[in-house]
Amino acid sequence: VIELIPKATGFVRLPNKFRLHHGGTLSGARVAYEAFGCLNASRDNVILLMPGLSPDAHVASHDQDASPGWWEGMVGLGKPIDTMLWYVICVNPLGSCNGSTGPASLNPATGNAYRLSFPKLAIEDIADAAAYAVQALGFKQLSCVVGCSMGGMSSLALLARHPDLTSNHINISGAALALPFSIALRSLQREIVQNDPLWSFGQYDQDNFPKQGMVLARKLGLISYRSAREWDKRFGRMLSDSYRTGEENSFDLHFTVEEYLECQAQKFAQRFDPNCFLYLSYAINQFDLGVLMGSTVQEALQRLQIENALVIGVNTDILFPLQQQVEIAEGLCTSGTLVEFHEIESDNGHDAFLIEINKFGHLITNFLNKISSVNSVDTVHRLELED
């Protein structure tokens, strides 16, 4: 049995001519994944995690990679998603630059990076690639699909297009479609990157890339990820150390909040490919579960064949506002899905699920316990019938 367990860190090669939602195809493409935890003998305790726009597949530390992951507090031994009980797979989104094939990857047909010749990308493609990956890794059924932020969208796309893969879903600060406020923010971020002359219509290189454009776009992202209230408490009107009094007409950094944004955004600009950012950002704006299923969003949610769902939103989230999680919960409810909905009170806005592990963790644990016992009962029933 041991040989059937995938490597903890690896890649799944997608089939040649992997067809994308908008009509393009990819050959020689792959997705990066990490997979760890305790896989039971019947291989039916598997959780798929679908991340947001920027994280890689390294969701948490494990035997093969001890460095902390992007959801370190949530996943691991004795953590809310307890890897003693569950086997966790996290797939880096197709189109990203963190291991999966994207605009920054080499096009095997030309030997050069795709850049803007990468075909038009959709959230549906991220879902299809992840679904293909888990099946290629030997899992026909997942105990649960968990999606956060953009991953909440990818999860819904996966449930719509691969209904046999799972019957349990956790959607955290996600949405069934992009609304105009977040559409406008992301559209502006893309324009800021494209307006940097070093973007050069995607033809930048490592030494000359639109770093400043990426820094500014990321700052706008960071502004939208937290709440004003949290910043009032954390920064107030504190001045930064680098504030130089008496200097005329310097519009430079002055407040701690500006320094914080600069520092965080610089880190992101160093590690995220601008073209990949443009593709993923555009894909989020295009996503609409209703259009995908040829109906209204409410009807589309009703038609998802989910037995149990946990939907969590945050009262101060301005990017994926609470009404969007209410929409998901209400839509799933009408289809007979057993839906648990929780509004988290937090000053941490869209980022709350990354920060306030305590507030989210026990809800997730309880839900996983519930589906775990449901599954066990199911198994017993089947055994009885087989007798």
Add this chain to the structure above:
Amino acid sequence: VIELIPKATGFVRLPNKFRLHHGGTLSGARVAYEAFGCLNASRDNVILLMPGLSPDAHVASHDQDASPGWWEGMVGLGKPIDTMLWYVICVNPLGSCNGSTGPASLNPATGNAYRLSFPKLAIEDIADAAAYAVQALGFKQLSCVVGCSMGGMSSLALLARHPDLTSNHINISGAALALPFSIALRSLQREIVQNDPLWSFGQYDQDNFPKQGMVLARKLGLISYRSAREWDKRFGRMLSDSYRTGEENSFDLHFTVEEYLECQAQKFAQRFDPNCFLYLSYAINQFDLGVLMGSTVQEALQRLQIENALVIGVNTDILFPLQQQVEIAEGLCTSGTLVEFHEIESDNGHDAFLIEINKFGHLITNFLNKISSVNSVDTVHRLELED
């Protein structure tokens, strides 16, 4: 008496070596104003309007300029600020590019535009220039000072520095200081402008100016001026006419909301000088009534010698959030000022006062009626005493 009434549209020249808050001086500077309505014989029915960052002094149409002003629905004959009852003066902020002296103006000492040699500007300077202007126009006392948005800040600075000028104040969607969320937004707007290579450290010309940087900065402004809810209703996921299906890898305009932002931002970029924008934006971020008065904000507000105040905020304002108008109202209250506070429920965010004239208008009219009758009683008292 007629010769004592100022021209409806004009300029007030500031004294030479006009001293600025941060230590610089201006010579040969002026502010643009508009003044109209019915001035009574005792010249004591004068209202000063202090506008936000972008408007000019043309608040509403009048005999000398029939074009609609930026608060056309609010000011005029039979309007909430009724020019049959009141004489209204609106002063374009010092530092602006709409008539008052600012970075785009000629420096008489050099014959060239100031650009970044313009001295460091503060909200306090806008207040001082406006206070000087109304006195130079022949008014020692104002019935009321009305400030909206940035004008709400300028008004508070004026009340702090020129306590004898008025004892009545209307503060609409204003603030006593800038908070980190809006500091970050404005800081990012300035960086976007400065990151446009055509900004050239302020040395652009009319044919080559950082138009795209200004367009992007204005889009960010527009995003912060309205509420997500209003855009959900107005735009939803409507596609723009210019959406070209099937075109690969165009990150171009797609949704109506993007088209709207483009159109509005282009207009602004055509009419507002980038350096002036940088100076005014920086001045807003620096403003802190507490620092100005050498105390906490609450103590500073307590020390303002106001008899009557009307403070209005909007529940969906993310740029000057409601808590900031509550802060002003509470601070003024403790000093014995008779404070009326109103929270307006509106989906129009920070811009609501420009749009929902009905919701704001009657509150303003009632307040003006109140101070008008108080003044009349006062006058009678004085007359009796003089007898």
